[in-house]
Amino acid sequence: MYRHACPKDRRVTYDLLTYEGNTLMEEIFPKHEQKIDEIFKVLDQQEMETMILSLKKVGLQLNNKKFLRKYLEFEINRRNIE
Structure with missing residues (x-):
C-alpha cells in the first residue's frame, strides 16, 4: 500500500x-x-435481505448518518409494504 x-x-x-x-x-x-x-x-433470499438490513441498521446506530438512516427507513418501509 x-x-x-x-x-x-x-x-x-x-x-x-x-x-x-x-x-x-x-x-x-x-x-x-x-x-x-x-x-x-444456508440463507434464502429473504433471510439474506433481512440480515443485510439488520446489519445496516446496526451500522447506522454506530455512525449516526442521517442520509443513510433515511435510506434504511425507506427500504424497511418499502419491504413491509410488499
Missing part, C-alpha cells in the same frame, strides 16, 4: 494498493469470496 495526497484537498489522503498488492488481491480474493458464499448459502 501507499498513500497519495489529494491535490484538491490537503486534508484528504488516499490509501492505494501497489501493483504487488493488487496482484495478491486478485489471487486471494476469489478464494475469500467462495468461502463467504459457502458460509451464507
Whole structure:
C-alpha cells in the first residue's frame, strides 16, 4: 500500500494498493469470496435481505448518518409494504 495526497484537498489522503498488492488481491480474493458464499448459502433470499438490513441498521446506530438512516427507513418501509 501507499498513500497519495489529494491535490484538491490537503486534508484528504488516499490509501492505494501497489501493483504487488493488487496482484495478491486478485489471487486471494476469489478464494475469500467462495468461502463467504459457502458460509451464507444456508440463507434464502429473504433471510439474506433481512440480515443485510439488520446489519445496516446496526451500522447506522454506530455512525449516526442521517442520509443513510433515511435510506434504511425507506427500504424497511418499502419491504413491509410488499
